[in-house]
Amino acid sequence: MDSNFRYGVFRVGGGTLCLLSSISSDMANNKADYQIDILYSFSTSPYFIDRIIHPLKSVNMYYTEPYRKIEFTAKYQQQERVYQLFVTALKAIKPIIARYDGKMVNVKLIKSAKEVIKDVFVSLSGNTINISVDSLTRMYKSENTSGNGNIDRSNYGFTISTDDNKRLDSAKTIETISEEINYLISEITAILNDISFKYDKEVEEYKKLKQAIKDYEQRFSNRLRRYIRID
Numbered sequence: 001m002d003s004n005f006r007y008g009v010f011r012v013g014g015g016t017l018c019l020l021s022s023i024s025s026d027m028a029n030n031k032a033d034y035q036i037d038i039l040y041s042f043s044t045s046p047y048f049i050d051r052i053i054h055p056l057k058s059v060n061m062y063y064t065e066p067y068r069k070i071e072f073t074a075k076y077q078q079q080e081r082v083y084q085l086f087v088t089a090l091k092a093i094k095p096i097i098a099r100y101d102g103k104m105v106n107v108k109l110i111k112s113a114k115e116v117i118k119d120v121f122v123s124l125s126g127n128t129i130n131i132s133v134d135s136l137t138r139m140y141k142s143e144n145t146s147g148n149g150n151i152d153r154s155n156y157g158f159t160i161s162t163d164d165n166k167r168l169d170s171a172k173t174i175e176t177i178s179e180e181i182n183y184l185i186s187e188i189t190a191i192l193n194d195i196s197f198k199y200d201k202e203v204e205e206y207k208k209l210k211q212a213i214k215d216y217e218q219r220f221s222n223r224l225r226r227y228i229r230i231d
Contacts, residue, residue, distance in 0.1 A: 069203075071142040073195050078140040079151040080191045082133055083184050086156045089117045089131050090181050094174055097160075101170035105160055109168075130157040156180070 096112050103109075110124045121132045138154035158180050161172035217225065 069199055072199060074142040075140045075149070075151060076191045076195055078138075079153065080188050082137060082151060082154060083188050083191075085119050085133060085137075086131055087181055087184050087188075089120050089122070090156075090158075090177050090184075092116050093122075093129070094177055097168070097173050097177070098170045100168050102163075102167050104166065105162065105168050125157075127160045127162060128157045129160060130155060132156070156184075 093113050093116075096109065096116070099112070100109050105124070105127055107124060110122055110129070113122045113129070117131075119133075121130075121134070123130045123132075132155035138150050139148065140151060141148045158173075158176055161169040161176065163169050220228075
């Protein structure tokens with residue numbers, strides 16, 4: 001029995017909706033014999049219909065091009081914006097670190113940082129300064145698809161260097177901040193390249209890889225492929 005659908009939803013007695021991992025060809029053709037791999041029962045509440053069933057109707061369409069590219073672009077454009085906020089905040093905190101050279105690390109440092117850094121949250125945990133964004137800023141929404149969610153990274157932190165007396169060493173800390181800024185800029189550049197140039201190239205290379213795997217599987221028996229591995 002061949003499986004026609006990766007996901008499917010159907011109604012059984014008592015008004016229960018069930019989610020299948022696959023539907024066999026016989027079941028799809030309404031014949032008596034069919035196979036169900038995995039079956040879960042769900043409520044038929046409006047929340048379930050709106051949040052689960054409706055997205056599943058287009059699941060096969062959504063997880064193909066160009067819908068995946070739309071989501072990828074939306075997600076990583078937002079990630080790039082957040083990284084830009086981190087870079088701006090790190091640059092703004094440099095002169096504040098210099099002002100507190102030789103002083104004990106405490107909340108006064110963070111209070112001074114908050115006076116000049118407005119677009120992100122700044123907090124202190126031990127000797128680590130954390131920078132983060134709010135829940136709306138870390139979310140992305142992919143237009144024309146059901147794809148939405150959170151970016152990969154919505155917080156950033158760096159460790160304050162101190163001397164033997166646990167007083168702030170501004171020179172070493174500023175050096176650390178500069179390294180973090182350079183890293184974030186490299187990530188921003190990589191993201192922009194992925195969105196603008198590399199996404200379509202990767203898709204084409206993946207198609208070639210899938211075809212090569214298919215050709216390999218057709219050339220050799222399953223007996224050989226079970227025993228021959230290059231790990």
